[in-house]
Amino acid sequence: MMIHTNNYILNIKELWDDVPEEYLSHKERYENAIKKAFIVLKVLRQLHTGNIQITDHRTPTNVYSIQDGIFRNVNPLLIHIGLFWSTIAAQASTEQQAEWLQPDSSMIGTYVQTELGHGSFIRGIETTATYDSTTDEFILHTPRLSAYKWWPGGLGNTANACLVMAQLYINGTCHGLHIFLAQIRDFDTHKPLPGIKVGEIGPKMGFNTADNGFLGFDNHRIPRTNMLMKNVQVLRDGTYVKPKHDKLTYGSMLLTRVTLISDLAYQLSKAATIAVRYSAVRRQSPIKSNEPERQILDFVSQQHKLFITIASSHVYRVVGLWMWNSHKRVTADIHEGNMGQLPELHALACCLKAISSRDASALVEQCRLACGGHGYMMASNLPQIYAYTTAAVTYEGEYTVLLLQTARYLVKFWRLAAEHKPLPQNFAYFEDYIKKNFEQWRNSPEGIIEGFKAIVAGKTKAAYDTLQCNLRNGREFEEAWNMASVQLTNASEAYARSLLCEVFWKETVQLSTKVSKSLAIVLEQLAELYLMYWALEKHGDLLLYSTISRNDIEALQSRYEELLALIRPNAVGLVDAFDIRDEVLCSTLGAYDGRVYERMMEEASKSPLNEDVVNESFHKYIRPVTMKNKL
Ligand SMILES: CCCCCCCC/C=C\CCCCCCCCCCC/C=C/C(=O)SCCNC(=O)CCNC(=O)[C@H](O)C(C)(C)COP(=O)(O)OP(=O)(O)OC[C@H]1O[C@@H](n2cnc3c(N)ncnc32)[C@H](O)[C@@H]1OP(=O)(O)O
Numbered sequence: 001m002m003i004h005t006n007n008y009i010l011n012i013k014e015l016w017d018d019v020p021e022e023y024l025s026h027k028e029r030y031e032n033a034i035k036k037a038f039i040v041l042k043v044l045r046q047l048h049t050g051n052i053q054i055t056d057h058r059t060p061t062n063v064y065s066i067q068d069g070i071f072r073n074v075n076p077l078l079i080h081i082g083l084f085w086s087t088i089a090a091q092a093s094t095e096q097q098a099e100w101l102q103p104d105s106s107m108i109g110t111y112v113q114t115e116l117g118h119g120s121f122i123r124g125i126e127t128t129a130t131y132d133s134t135t136d137e138f139i140l141h142t143p144r145l146s147a148y149k150w151w152p153g154g155l156g157n158t159a160n161a162c163l164v165m166a167q168l169y170i171n172g173t174c175h176g177l178h179i180f181l182a183q184i185r186d187f188d189t190h191k192p193l194p195g196i197k198v199g200e201i202g203p204k205m206g207f208n209t210a211d212n213g214f215l216g217f218d219n220h221r222i223p224r225t226n227m228l229m230k231n232v233q234v235l236r237d238g239t240y241v242k243p244k245h246d247k248l249t250y251g252s253m254l255l256t257r258v259t260l261i262s263d264l265a266y267q268l269s270k271a272a273t274i275a276v277r278y279s280a281v282r283r284q285s286p287i288k289s290n291e292p293e294r295q296i297l298d299f300v301s302q303q304h305k306l307f308i309t310i311a312s313s314h315v316y317r318v319v320g321l322w323m324w325n326s327h328k329r330v331t332a333d334i335h336e337g338n339m340g341q342l343p344e345l346h347a348l349a350c351c352l353k354a355i356s357s358r359d360a361s362a363l364v365e366q367c368r369l370a371c372g373g374h375g376y377m378m379a380s381n382l383p384q385i386y387a388y389t390t391a392a393v394t395y396e397g398e399y400t401v402l403l404l405q406t407a408r409y410l411v412k413f414w415r416l417a418a419e420h421k422p423l424p425q426n427f428a429y430f431e432d433y434i435k436k437n438f439e440q441w442r443n444s445p446e447g448i449i450e451g452f453k454a455i456v457a458g459k460t461k462a463a464y465d466t467l468q469c470n471l472r473n474g475r476e477f478e479e480a481w482n483m484a485s486v487q488l489t490n491a492s493e494a495y496a497r498s499l500l501c502e503v504f505w506k507e508t509v510q511l512s513t514k515v516s517k518s519l520a521i522v523l524e525q526l527a528e529l530y531l532m533y534w535a536l537e538k539h540g541d542l543l544l545y546s547t548i549s550r551n552d553i554e555a556l557q558s559r560y561e562e563l564l565a566l567i568r569p570n571a572v573g574l575v576d577a578f579d580i581r582d583e584v585l586c587s588t589l590g591a592y593d594g595r596v597y598e599r600m601m602e603e604a605s606k607s608p609l610n611e612d613v614v615n616e617s618f619h620k621y622i623r624p625v626t627m628k629n630k631l
């Protein structure tokens with residue numbers, strides 16, 4: 001059968017709620033989400049087996065964005081598809097993949113790593129997998145409360161299998177963290193298997209349909225062949241065959257960090273669409289007292305809040321794709337046994353995941369605030385987008401922890417520069433900074449990019465000097481590192497920003513040669529706006545580390561304001577171009593037809609508190625008090 005994904009899925013009636021999910025209980029919400037998730041999964045399986053075929057392009061992202069509208073919150077199968085499958089595909093041997101990745105598999109899985117006691121410091125994970133050579137099995141065990149797995153999405157009620165990260169023990173020797181496939185519930189009855197204690201962790205700020213769960217093992221046995229064995233093996237006699245790089249086990253986190261950048265671009269495009277469309281409809285106060293009230297989008301301060309969100313969505317779309325291609329390249333190299341590019345990819349993924357999630361959550365919140373009171377309504381969908389987006393600052397590597405990983409990489413290159421050793425081309429600017437080869441400031445995108453590199457060099461130098469000073473004062477390295485950690489994270493943040501500016505500007509200039517002149521102008525305006533915005537935000541750093549002057553900063557400010565005026569006529573067109581359907585946007589404020597007030601009233605009428613003209617609590621509680629002496 002040939003289908004058009006959008007229309008096919010949008011026409012499945014059971015996928016769309018009559019009652020907004022905010023009115024459902026925790027339990028009802030989950031049950032409703034599960035109903036929908038399995039309808040979508042069935043479609044995906046039919047797509048996979050070729051029973052149905054798609055006539056529209058961009059298949060995975062299409063399905064992803066449509067399912068995003070179906071689940072106002074989160075698809076409970078997100079981790080099954082996004083992490084369980086992809087980890088097996090990346091880390092299981094060919095034979096294991098052939099067995100486990102069947103399209104009609106009974107397994108519904110999740111990715112189980114974090115414990116009550118350890119999330120960031122994964123070497124501290126306490127769950128053990130001990131090899132028993134007499135039975136050719138691993139024994140999974142949770143030695144204490146802090147070792148209980150806690151957080152995995154879909155674990156609470158949905159999953160019957162999982163990939164577990166545990167410390168591998170063979171003959172009393174610990175070989176560190178490895179990944180194991182464990183069945184946890186009976187495929188038929190869905191009851192937890194003997195030795196498994198599993199449940200859901202309770203309501204959260206968002207992700208309330210993801211049934212995040214807890215899990216404990218009581219000497220639970222799995223076959224030896226359930227360890228993911230593409231990169232590392234345990235043989236029948238207990239021989240341990242080491243991986244080519246000891247961080248290959250962390251590969252799923254690396255991949256998800258890369259993927260997340262694009263996902264956050266998409267979340268930003270939703271928030272920008274809602275806030276810009278609403279700002280075009282909403283009128284509040286005249287600008288000149290004798291004129292009619294103006295669209296709030298005409299207030300320059302409103303443009304300042306919103307246009308950076310549009311630009312940032314494009315930045316993360318472009319940089320997300322750039323990272324995706326790098327990941328593909330490095331993975332191909334790893335297949336050939338060449339691990340050389342892995343540290344750089346890890347360092348880039350860490351800081352870009354950290355900054356993209358932090359930017360996205362701050363900008364989504366800015367869009368919500370830019371919609372005034374109405375942005376606070378759940379029906380605007382902005383609170384849900386915020387709750388979803390802000391979680392990304394924490395999961396898949398907490399913000400600061402990831403920035404500190406990138407700092408290790410920066411410090412390594414600074415040390416080379418300080419010792420006058422050869423540097424790779426992309427860090428040649430460290431040497432220029434040391435030699436004080438400062439460029440004359442240019443008020444242009446290229447000049448700003450150079451300025452940001454000077455900030456990276458200056459901040460890395462400051463952090464490095466502090467580190468050295470702490471060492472000279474007799475501190476151990478780890479302690480000296482901790483004492484310098486504020487400066488180290490600052491350096492990483494600056495590094496991410498310089499990458500974002502450079503990649504976005506270069507890619508935009510290249511793209512501009514391939515599109516119409518009028519489109520090229522708008523794309524370059526957006527890219528320039530992004531660079532100017534951040535140059536102004538970081539003007540203090542530019543004053544400290546580059547050759548910028550006060551006059552230059554004033555000129556940047558004028559150009560920035562000019563850009564806001566230039567973008568204003570295209571603002572609505574720019575968000576329409578994100579091409580997000582109303583059914584996916586789920587927002588009274590952001591729908592394409594602009595019927596904001598009508599939609600708000602329609603949504604309010606769905607409130608159960610409007611079902612009765614007089615709520616029964618009036619008779620039970622209010623009247624007895626207010627009418628007490630008057631009856
Ligand atoms: C129906 C649905 C339809 C779907 C259709 C599909 C279409 C899909 C399309 C789009 C999908 C996009 C959606 C994506 C959205 C996903 C949503 C996800 C939901 C949430 C899920 C959340 C999951 C989780 O959170 S899982 C748990 C994650 N946990 C963490 O991230 C822990 C963080 N901690 C760490 O990573 C580590 O502890 C550490 C790196 C901080 C430290 O590790 P350690 O071993 O201690 O190492 P250290 O001593 O610091 O360093 C030693 C050297 O190792 C280097 N290194 C560290 N890590 C790596 C690595 N990964 N790779 C390479 N090298 C690494 C490090 O740099 C050191 O090197 P050096 O040279 O010594 O400096």
Ligand SMILES: Cc1cc2nc3c(=O)[nH]c(=O)nc-3n(C[C@H](O)[C@H](O)[C@H](O)COP(=O)(O)OP(=O)(O)OC[C@H]3O[C@@H](n4cnc5c(N)ncnc54)[C@H](O)[C@@H]3O)c2cc1C
Binds near residue numbers: 398
């Ligand atoms: C919505 C959501 C979904 C999730 N889904 C999953 C899942 O599917 N599977 C899974 O396994 N996990 C999942 N997680 C868990 C997630 O990966 C962890 O919460 C995350 O890695 C952070 O770890 P933590 O909670 O232990 O924070 P902590 O590490 O305890 O962080 C607390 C504070 O300590 C600071 N800190 C910690 N270590 C350092 C350090 N070395 N240096 C400086 N500061 C430090 C942090 O910066 C932070 O400010 C999910 C979490 C959330 C919120």
